Amino acid sequence: MKILTIIGARPQFIKAAIVSKKMKESNFISEIIVHTGQHFDLNMDKIFFDELSIPAPKYNLGINSVSHGEMTGRMIIEIEKIILLEKPDFVLVYGDTNSTLAGALAAKKLHMKIIHVEAGLRSFNMNMPEEINRILTDRISDILFCPTQTSVNNLVQEGYKNFGCEIVQNGDVMYDLALFMQKMNSVKEDDKKDSKKFVLCTIHREESTDNIKNLNSIFNALNRISREVDIFLPLHPRTKAKLKNNFNLNFKTHEPVGYFQMANLLANCSLVITDSGGLQKEAFFYKKNCVTIREQTEWQELINGGFNMLSGYDENDIYNSFREMISRTNNFNVDLYGNGNACQIIVNTLLRYNSQNSK
Numbered sequence: 001m002k003i004l005t006i007i008g009a010r011p012q013f014i015k016a017a018i019v020s021k022k023m024k025e026s027n028f029i030s031e032i033i034v035h036t037g038q039h040f041d042l043n044m045d046k047i048f049f050d051e052l053s054i055p056a057p058k059y060n061l062g063i064n065s066v067s068h069g070e071m072t073g074r075m076i077i078e079i080e081k082i083i084l085l086e087k088p089d090f091v092l093v094y095g096d097t098n099s100t101l102a103g104a105l106a107a108k109k110l111h112m113k114i115i116h117v118e119a120g121l122r123s124f125n126m127n128m129p130e131e132i133n134r135i136l137t138d139r140i141s142d143i144l145f146c147p148t149q150t151s152v153n154n155l156v157q158e159g160y161k162n163f164g165c166e167i168v169q170n171g172d173v174m175y176d177l178a179l180f181m182q183k184m185n186s187v188k189e190d191d192k193k194d195s196k197k198f199v200l201c202t203i204h205r206e207e208s209t210d211n212i213k214n215l216n217s218i219f220n221a222l223n224r225i226s227r228e229v230d231i232f233l234p235l236h237p238r239t240k241a242k243l244k245n246n247f248n249l250n251f252k253t254h255e256p257v258g259y260f261q262m263a264n265l266l267a268n269c270s271l272v273i274t275d276s277g278g279l280q281k282e283a284f285f286y287k288k289n290c291v292t293i294r295e296q297t298e299w300q301e302l303i304n305g306g307f308n309m310l311s312g313y314d315e316n317d318i319y320n321s322f323r324e325m326i327s328r329t330n331n332f333n334v335d336l337y338g339n340g341n342a343c344q345i346i347v348n349t350l351l352r353y354n355s356q357n358s359k
Ligand code: UDP
Pocket: 010, 011, 014, 202, 204, 234, 235, 255, 256, 257, 258, 259, 262, 275, 276, 277, 278, 279, 282
């Protein structure tokens, strides 16, 4: 069975790392990777391929640093050519970026079958480019792999049972990866009792960075928090560009870090503050509370369980959420993201399709 995988952004490299590994081990899937080029810096791209042994892309489209429309359009043009050339059995897309939507649209117009990993998530905020991408991708996908019960419920409520697609609740592939990292001893907890704790922070969403009012209140709040606890903030290139010459930070920032360093930061921090989708879950995997600087999240079960708090963008609300979450005690022994076999379920599902087709 031939799978054409479309990836282009950091969170997709991370998800593909563990899914590609399992597909390779299956011995019946041959995978061809297309890298759209959406993320391209050494520390946003190559470091993940090297550290996580992701198979090298056969195609790199080098499409980046242009508007949403131009980026998506140019990706569709190039992906269409590759699909016609490679004639895969399935096109596989991850998550909610422009690369996801472009891959799905190019495939659907050629009547190809589409697999969407991380389907069914909703923030219910249609101003977010990610929400547009994920809804449109879900609607034209054939197999929708859902990480959570909430994501399955969303699809059922939207009538997906009548759309002729298959919905599979497989769990979260990032949870599989977190478990794999722990098994490989790639994560070391600092057991020195007196070691200084810190808050791990990432900020990169359009709503946090392009809206100057939000950007100001977020970094004013972080300046305030940094007077009480150290902050480790690996700065996304988009945020770095926006902050440049605009803001005086009271604390030092860092370049984006690789996945091993990130896992160790997660294991050793006292709290996560973020606007990232993936990091909210990783905080939970590493048994850390989280403050999410957004008004909605597609990971609602974390809010319901008290593991995560949405602060919104007001400076005082961000600071107060930090105060609340840094001292909240939680029991993290609950299964929200499957049993660590999300990738195996993907492979088993494809195996079933393969044997049905060869009959
Ligand atoms: N990440 C990383 N290094 C960094 C910042 C983030 O490896 O300097 C990882 C993080 O652990 C998570 C993923 O990148 O697995 C999240 O990506 P991002 O926040 O860019 O995207 P989102 O999850 O919001 O789509």
